[in-house]
Amino acid sequence: MGRIGASELILVLAIALVIFGPSKLPEIGKAFGKSIREFKDNVNKVSDEPEEKDTIKES
Numbered sequence: 001m002g003r004i005g006a007s008e009l010i011l012v013l014a015i016a017l018v019i020f021g022p023s024k025l026p027e028i029g030k031a032f033g034k035s036i037r038e039f040k041d042n043v044n045k046v047s048d049e050p051e052e053k054d055t056i057k058e059s
Contacts, residue, residue: 004012020028 016028017025
């Protein structure tokens with residue numbers, strides 16, 4: 001349990017094709033890819049930022 005095989009993947013894609021139609025699938029794929037790319041970029045940006053310590057400077 002856990003891994004998706006080829007037959008399950010084909011079944012999911014066939015159901016998506018029936019539900020959304022062939023004209024919407026490229027748009028959905030493009031939006032999904034863009035959201036994954038933005039998520040990865042933001043995760044990398046957060047991990048690259050140095051930790052800021054809460055310090056109060058006294059004048």
